[in-house]
Structure formats: C-alpha cells, structure tokens
Amino acid sequence: MKRLLAALLCIMMLLASCAALADTNPNVGMGFYPGTSEKGSISVQIGTMSKMNPILQTYSNEFSIDRHIFENLVRLSAEDNSIVPGAAESWESSEDGLTWTFHLRPGMKWVNTAGEVVADVTAKDFVFGWSELLNPANAAEYYSFATVFKNAQAYYDYVSGVEGAPEVTLDQVGFHAVDDLTLVCELENYLPYLLQYVKFEVMAPIYQPFYEEVGAEKFGTSPDTLLYNGPFRMTDWVLENSVTVEKNDQWYDADKVDLSKIIFVKYTDTNAQLNAFQGNELDVTEVTGEQRNMLKAEGYEPINYAGGYSYFFWVNTTATSDMRSKSLRKAISAAIDRQQVIDTVHKNDNIVSPCVTYGISGVNTESFSDVVVAANGGKGLYAASADVELAKSYLPAALEELGYTDVSQINVVLMTSEGTQNELLSQVVQEQVRKALGIELGIEVLTITESRARRNALEFDMFMGGWGPDYNDPMTDLELFTTTNGNNHTGYSNPEYDALIAKCAVELDPVAREQLFVQAEFMIQEDQPVIPVYWRYDDYVVSEKLVSGFARKPFQALNLIYTKLAE
Amino acid sequence: MARYIIKRVAYAVLTLFVLISLTFFMMRMLPGDPFLGDKTVSATTLANMNAKYGLDQPVFIQYLRYMGNCLRGDLGMSIVYNRDVMGIISDSFMVSADLGIRALLFATIMGILLGAVAAVKRGSITDSFSMFVAMVGVSVPSFILGALLQYFLGLQLRKTFHINLFPIQGWGSFNQTILPAFALGLGSLATVSRLMRTSMLDVLSSDYIKTAKSKGLSQRQIIWRHAVRNAIMPVVTIMGPTVAAVLTGTFVIESIFNIPGLGKYFVISIKDLDYTMISGTVVFYGGLLILCTLVVDLLYGFIDPRVKLEE
Numbered sequence: 001m002k003r004l005l006a007a008l009l010c011i012m013m014l015l016a017s018c019a020a021l022a023d024t025n026p027n028v029g030m031g032f033y034p035g036t037s038e039k040g041s042i043s044v045q046i047g048t049m050s051k052m053n054p055i056l057q058t059y060s061n062e063f064s065i066d067r068h069i070f071e072n073l074v075r076l077s078a079e080d081n082s083i084v085p086g087a088a089e090s091w092e093s094s095e096d097g098l099t100w101t102f103h104l105r106p107g108m109k110w111v112n113t114a115g116e117v118v119a120d121v122t123a124k125d126f127v128f129g130w131s132e133l134l135n136p137a138n139a140a141e142y143y144s145f146a147t148v149f150k151n152a153q154a155y156y157d158y159v160s161g162v163e164g165a166p167e168v169t170l171d172q173v174g175f176h177a178v179d180d181l182t183l184v185c186e187l188e189n190y191l192p193y194l195l196q197y198v199k200f201e202v203m204a205p206i207y208q209p210f211y212e213e214v215g216a217e218k219f220g221t222s223p224d225t226l227l228y229n230g231p232f233r234m235t236d237w238v239l240e241n242s243v244t245v246e247k248n249d250q251w252y253d254a255d256k257v258d259l260s261k262i263i264f265v266k267y268t269d270t271n272a273q274l275n276a277f278q279g280n281e282l283d284v285t286e287v288t289g290e291q292r293n294m295l296k297a298e299g300y301e302p303i304n305y306a307g308g309y310s311y312f313f314w315v316n317t318t319a320t321s322d323m324r325s326k327s328l329r330k331a332i333s334a335a336i337d338r339q340q341v342i343d344t345v346h347k348n349d350n351i352v353s354p355c356v357t358y359g360i361s362g363v364n365t366e367s368f369s370d371v372v373v374a375a376n377g378g379k380g381l382y383a384a385s386a387d388v389e390l391a392k393s394y395l396p397a398a399l400e401e402l403g404y405t406d407v408s409q410i411n412v413v414l415m416t417s418e419g420t421q422n423e424l425l426s427q428v429v430q431e432q433v434r435k436a437l438g439i440e441l442g443i444e445v446l447t448i449t450e451s452r453a454r455r456n457a458l459e460f461d462m463f464m465g466g467w468g469p470d471y472n473d474p475m476t477d478l479e480l481f482t483t484t485n486g487n488n489h490t491g492y493s494n495p496e497y498d499a500l501i502a503k504c505a506v507e508l509d510p511v512a513r514e515q516l517f518v519q520a521e522f523m524i525q526e527d528q529p530v531i532p533v534y535w536r537y538d539d540y541v542v543s544e545k546l547v548s549g550f551a552r553k554p555f556q557a558l559n560l561i562y563t564k565l566a567e
Numbered sequence: 568m569a570r571y572i573i574k575r576v577a578y579a580v581l582t583l584f585v586l587i588s589l590t591f592f593m594m595r596m597l598p599g600d601p602f603l604g605d606k607t608v609s610a611t612t613l614a615n616m617n618a619k620y621g622l623d624q625p626v627f628i629q630y631l632r633y634m635g636n637c638l639r640g641d642l643g644m645s646i647v648y649n650r651d652v653m654g655i656i657s658d659s660f661m662v663s664a665d666l667g668i669r670a671l672l673f674a675t676i677m678g679i680l681l682g683a684v685a686a687v688k689r690g691s692i693t694d695s696f697s698m699f700v701a702m703v704g705v706s707v708p709s710f711i712l713g714a715l716l717q718y719f720l721g722l723q724l725r726k727t728f729h730i731n732l733f734p735i736q737g738w739g740s741f742n743q744t745i746l747p748a749f750a751l752g753l754g755s756l757a758t759v760s761r762l763m764r765t766s767m768l769d770v771l772s773s774d775y776i777k778t779a780k781s782k783g784l785s786q787r788q789i790i791w792r793h794a795v796r797n798a799i800m801p802v803v804t805i806m807g808p809t810v811a812a813v814l815t816g817t818f819v820i821e822s823i824f825n826i827p828g829l830g831k832y833f834v835i836s837i838k839d840l841d842y843t844m845i846s847g848t849v850v851f852y853g854g855l856l857i858l859c860t861l862v863v864d865l866l867y868g869f870i871d872p873r874v875k876l877e878e
Contacts, residue, residue, distance in 0.1 A: 010655075050647050051649050051650045053649065056649055062813065101614070108840035135610075136615040138619075139612065139616040140601075141606075141612065162611055197641075220649075221650045239650075239659070240827060241738075241825065241826075241827035265736075266825075267736075267825060268822040271717075271823075272736060272823050275722045275735050275736075276825075279721060279735045280725075359867055437675050445600075448601075449597070449598065449600075449603055449838070449840050450597075450598040450602075451597050452603040453598050453599040454598075455602070456603070465605075487606055488610060
C-alpha cells in the first residue's frame, strides 16, 4: 500500500512539474548524453547570424540572442507565448485604442560587457532606440515595426527625401517619454496587437550617450560596443563562430535564472553538430529527420519544435504565366500528394498544411488553425494525399481558360533554389503531377539570390517558398495576399479579398475579427494564389544537463532564460 | 638580380590590378542584389540601403572609388556584417594561417621524410607503406577525411574507449588543432612525398653520389648532405601552389571542425552577394598567392645557384 502511495505521489509530482514548466527534457537521467562539463554553462547550436546592433537585425538567430541580452517593453512567456511584462511593468490604452501608456519598472540598469552598471534604463532609451530605427542613415530593414506610431511613416519618408513628402519632425512622431518611467505612444491606426509589435526584437531600447560615444557605425560590432539590460550580457563574440553570454546579476528577475553562461555556437555541418552533441561538446542542437530516427532507434527521444513556418508554392497568377488559370492551379494542387512529399523529402514530423496561417494563437483556442479546420467540418483545407479524379476534373476548364487544346501545350516551370531540399521536392512534385495529369512540369535550379530576384520580379510560374510569422496575429500571414503587399509574390489581386482584410484591420470584436480571417483562408483556398504544402516541424535534442524551462516556439526560436539544470 | 625582382614585382602588381577589376565588374554582373532577403523591402528603404553602402552611384564611379580605397588599404564596409572588411579578414586570417602553417609543416616535413625513406629503402615494406599513405592522401578529399577523423578519432574513441584526446570541434587549444591540420595537410603530404621519392631515386643513381660513396662517406652523410639537398628542388617548386592549396582549401575543414577562419567568407560572401566582402577576400587571397609565387621564384635562385635570376 505504501509503495502504491509513493508511486502515486511520484506520478502526481511529475504531472505537476510538467504543467508548470515550458519544455521538459524526456531523457533526463538516462545516462546517454550528459552534456558539456562546465558547471552552470550550456553550449547551444545556432544558425546564420551576422549583426548584434538590434535595429539592423533580420535573422531569427539574432533575435534569439537578443531575447537573452535585451529587455523590450514586454516579452513572450516561455510557457505559452503570451505577452508578459518586460521593461514595462504595466500599461493601459485609451478607449479608442489609439493612445497607450507604458509604466516602466523602476531600478532597471544598463550594464556593460563586464557587468558594471553604466546607467538607469529610462523611457528616453526607448524613444531613442525607436527613432534610430526610423533613421534612414541606418537603413534598417525592419524599420516598419516603428511605423505603427503616429506620423512615423511620414517622418521616415520625409527624412529619406521621398519626393513630395511633407515636412515632419521627430517630436511629431507618436512616442514620447513623459518622465523617466512613463512612455506614451500614439498610434497611426487602431492596432489590437500593438504589444506584439513592441515585443519585436528590433524595438529594443538604446542608451543614447553610449551610442553616441561608440558611434553608430561601431555600435553593436563587439561585446564592448553594446550595453545590456536583459537577463544576460554578451562577453565574447567570434564572428561567424560563437557568441557567449553570461548572467546579468542586475536583471530584475536574476534570482530565478539558473544558468551562469550560454555559448551559442554556429554550425554549418549537420554531421558535425550531431558528433559534437554525442561527444558532449554541445547541449542543444537541431537534428535532421534521418538523425532523429537514428537517435530514436538508440532510445534517445528528440523533441519536436514548431517555428510557425508555413511552406507553399508561390504561384504567378499574372498574364505572363500559364498559372493564371485558376482551374490549372486547383488541378495541380489536387494532384500533389503532400504526405508523400514529406515522407520522401523531409522524413520527419512536418504536417500537411490544413491552412496557410500557422503558429498563431486563436481567440478561444490554442491555435487559429483549429478554428479554420472546425469551420471546414473538421478537415484541413488541403488534402494530404492526391485526388487524381478531382485533379483531372479541373483540366477541361483549365484548357479553356488558357485557350489550349491539349495538356502538352501547358508550360509550367518549377523554380528552385540550389543546394536546398527543394531540389528533391521539385522532382517529387514533378513526378506526382506527371502521373496524375500528364502535365510535364519543368524544373529550373537557380542560386538563392537569383531565384529571389526572379521571384520579386514575378518571372516564374511556381516557386517553393514559405513564410514565418512576425507577430502573433493571423494578419501577419493573411495580409500577404492583398494587392499592395510588398511580399505578395503572386500578382494576386482580388478587391474582395483586400476589402475583407481591411475589415479585419478595423473590427473591434476579437471573435468576429477571427471569423473574418477564417473567411480569408477560405478565399485563398478557392483562388489558390499559393499552393500550400506543409507546415515545418523541426526536431532538436537536449543533453541531460538541461532538465526543464527551455522553450522553442513560434516567435521564440530559443528561450533559455529560465532553464533548470541537473544537479 | 635587382632588375629581375623589379620586373617580377611589377608583373605581380599588374596581375593584382587586373584581378581586382575583373572581380569588381564580374560580381556586379551576378543577378540579384545584396539586399534580396526572404522578405522584400520598400523602395525607400532600398534607396536608403544603397546610399548607406555607396551603391547609389554609377558603377564606374564606385569602381574608381573602390580602387582608390584599396590603394589606401581600406577594403570598405561589409554589407552583411556591417563592419570593416579589413578587420574581419585580419581576425580570421590569423586563424586560417595558424591552421595552414601547421598543416604545411606537417605535410612538408613528413612528406620529405617519407619520400626520402621510401627512395632509400626502395621495394621494402617502408616504401610500400609510405606510397600507400600517399595514395590515400591523393585520392581521399579533405572533407571526407575530416568527417571520418571527426567521427572515429573524435567521437567513437571517446564513446567506446573513453579516450578524450581529440576535441570534435572548436579552436584554441593544441589538441583542437591536431585533426584539422592532419585532414588539411594529408593531401599535400601525399604530393610532396611522391615527388620527393621520384626525385630522390634520380639523385641516388647519379654520378656524384657514386663519387661520394667511393670517397668513403658514410651512408648518412651521403643521404643528408648530398642527396636530400638536391632532391628537394622539385619540392620547393611546388611549394607555391601547395601553400595556395592549403590556404584556400580551409573552407571545408573550417566548417567541419567549426574553426573561425577566413575560408568560409570566401564562399558565403558570394552566396550573400556581399560585394565588399567578395572583393576583399579576392584581393587578399589574390595578393597572398601572387606573393607566394614570387617568393618561391626568388627562393629557387638561392637554393640552386645554377638558376640565374638575371635571365
């Protein structure tokens, strides 16, 4: 009886700990891969990164490091991606949603690479950081995050010297420090998800006197040309190789931080990554589908990680391409066996896209896609396997739309960037379409840069690409297909769709707004300006040194702040 | 002698000039631009970016400006890294040079020894062994060798026998240099030892060796004082290209063993269309190789007095 009780107690404790923490390592105590030997420190694999000046960054790996060394107004919880207080301990918005007031945490400090306190963090630092983001001399790619504020776009255009732009000065832009701890923001338009914007990594604060001392050109080019207000501070950076951060004792929640050091190491060779992990030189690493299966066979359990990346074929719907025929798009979409693509090319847990939008929370559900699937009678909008009959049924209409008499006249080329899995993917799709429809798709392999140039110029028929969300709202994915969106690489222009998205932008009721987005998903399915294929899942492994508290999620590819280590 | 050197240096400078110019215009002809990311930027932002890196000027003006800056030793600002190209190159080249010198020392010393021994003990097991090593070195590319060494000596030795001698990745300690230097140097070792063996066999059968033998010199004196010194000539000749091969061949080894060297920039910068970084690495490597060839040419005259530099 006692033993039973003890066992029950154990299970209950286990359940309780699972519920409370972000991710938990399923392999703790197995004795397979104990991890690196330095106490309190972990070594983590990352990919491409090149800049640490927050306003100039564009790579998600750079954002991942930012999350550990800078503190924006708000941050995302490692548990469930919800917004939690960061540098701002509270905030309120006016009734019309156009004015927001943020109250900063008192006593926050800027520290240098050595951990010495340099100054207090104040509301002015946010005003300065955001105005540098809007400074054309910096040519920040992600400046548009700051254009949600009143007059910000007009200011940017004016200072950039855009012809005919009326004069706007910086103090007319909608962010002001009322006092050291109060920041007031006025918005250009109603924006229910403003917090998702101020959370974005490029919206970091910058301490002006230090910035001017090191100079804009040198700022963020080494650990000693930055100041830190986050849980860690950068202590070493070997370009294209590694970034080391150490605990910042001045951070307001430092008591809860277990880690004393994180070394982010860039790998370019997946075999080397796994060798380093298995040889206990690396604690956290991504693994390929094949490596995952090998580790599983050994009895070691990798963890699934979804970054929110949705993959689809961009389709050129303009007159220059045969893909202008809607029926042809639908025929090809129905001819693709999506599950076979995943099983042949990726060999992992990627899943067939139920809809375009991925990784976004629903109003009352865990995921927005759940709402779309429910509206479609419990089925995804795109089938996992090919439906040859359905595909063929679209063909007569397609030929008519194109003015052809025979399928052999159809000329569609899959544009692919070299050195990626997409080369194989194109071949698989080519074969599937040949079998189902008798259409011979061409394949054209280009360098990544050239394929992007051709994509932007709409000089292609179909191009495998994807989209990762910038903020946690369906708008981040669905506004892509509006006529004027700069990232709409399809030429798709549907006034009804544009009107629908415009309605989403002003609808105040969250549930009604969500329903409008569901309608948009259905409209995309009907018109297929993109042919969705799969949602990406990655696998990663952690050494037994990490017990819990680490997170990999959409918008936070890595969040290790509250990682608990094995004793 | 002086005239010869001046002539060679003038040629070298001319070569470098042509190299820089060709690179500059060829990279501009590549499709796309450096700011083509996954997400597109607005026209205003693109104009701001072009202005920031001076790409808003006509190409010929940019060329003149670049040439001017090159003369002053300024290779510009990397578009991808937003820092000084010269700084990136000097930091990372120190690492590549360190690795390269280790690999070269290993390749030449071991190569000359193996080749000489093989020639002296021709037909013996030692000969077969050293020629087998040479064969492997020539035929197995360094990226396969690197991966195999990493897997067997780095990982399996540790997992199976708990011998923690060869770190799997990284750079800094002596142990971390062993596997990459070996993987990088083996190919050159093979070339050197085969060349050395052939040349040594030639020398050993020549008349002055017979003379030395008949004078009653010891075997050791004959080999070290007379044979090796003469047989080494062809090896010196290929040192220029070998240095080039080792220094530019570091890319794969650097990525397998995670070494922060220069090799990777050579490749990534082209993929990213980082104009300043592309021309920076080309100018640097080009200059280095031209210098190596020059030095070898001059060295040749010192080792073999029969080569008259005036000619």
